[in-house]
Amino acid sequence: MTERLPIFPLNAVLYPGLVLPLHVFEERYRRLVADLLAEPEGRPRRFGVLAIKDGREVAPVTEDGGTAGPLDGLGTETGDPLEALYHIGCVADVASVTPQQDGRYELLVTGTTRFRLRAVDTAGPYLVGQCEPIAEQPGNGAGALAGGVERAFRTYQKRLAGARQSSLAGEQELPDDPQVLSYLVAAAAVLEVPVKQRLLACADTTERLAAELDLLRRETALLNWLPSVPAVDLTRQQFSPN
Template sequence: MKELPLFPLHAVLFPGGELRLRVFEPRYLSMVRDCTAGNRVFGVCQIADGHEVGVPATPASFGTTAQIVDFNVDPQGILGIVVEGVQRFHVKQVRIRDTGMVVADVDLFEDEPSTLRAEHSLLASLLDKILEQAGGKHAKAPARLFDSACWVGYRLAELLPLDNDQRQGLLQCACPHQRLSMLLQWVPKLTRE
């Protein structure tokens, strides 16, 4: 069990994924300072109830640890950070500090290396085509990653036009093959829309 500061958002972050965030509330500025100084991670969770700004939101029960990989200040003086997802976690207990910062005791999960199964090979091909068109961080990924059930599932969960509840369900799914099977069921519906 580990204690993490949480950044509840109307977004779902996956391991290996990337998010760009604007940070302006004092509680999050303090969190960014502490994480940067100590080279520590924080947790990103989808908001189960509430809003991103103001009163602390209720986080979903699963999230992903986030490592700050870059930062900048925009012309209005607002801090921007780029975070990369590291590891899935399950929230066990949530507390709100007097600063309004949400912290949680979490169990961290290690993804087991798992090779893509033949019935999911179509998804690896689809991902390759999407990345070829979309570009971005994973556009020139080595071929070996397309054999990883976890990596293919996470990237498709980020890139396909899913709603955040669908993404949250995929994040919570412990088995990478089950995650891919869910995606395989949704792909025909997504391509028709």
């Protein structure tokens, strides 16, 4: 069964359980937010987030409060959203909306359920997708892999902090649930969007954890050789188990 959802193309990947701030500045997405706010009280305010394969349309808020500008046509010659967007995304529930005087919005959203884009309607002011939910599967051996991923992630964090000549603000408590851990690590690791997208699209938790274990070991080894590699501050990552 599919559900019609407004689509937010992003130059980032949203994961279930993770919190993401968004700065909405382009007119078509202001309209989307306004339509969500006009929904009757009690109805869920949500949309689908899909990563863009090439180019940027709406950007998450950066550490300095800035955002990337829009790119018309979603970065393709044809402007076909089905070609420009990855087809597996995450539903975003709107936790808070702060209107700005100039008509922009500051949003705080939480990722909930993965979905597969089956079709897209381009007739309106913004994209609307036919979205099919993807059930979460644990796979075989997720629990056994989780411990190794946790250890590798802590080592990775320490190497990354050392590369930035900074210190971690205490040891981060990591979730016990292998599925939740897999999404937190995917969100927190400093990886390119295509790699993050592959982690989102993994068939089950075991596959995601196995991929993360290889990635963390590779990235940690790279940081040992290149200690000046720039990266975001992992201690600022926001996470929600909901």
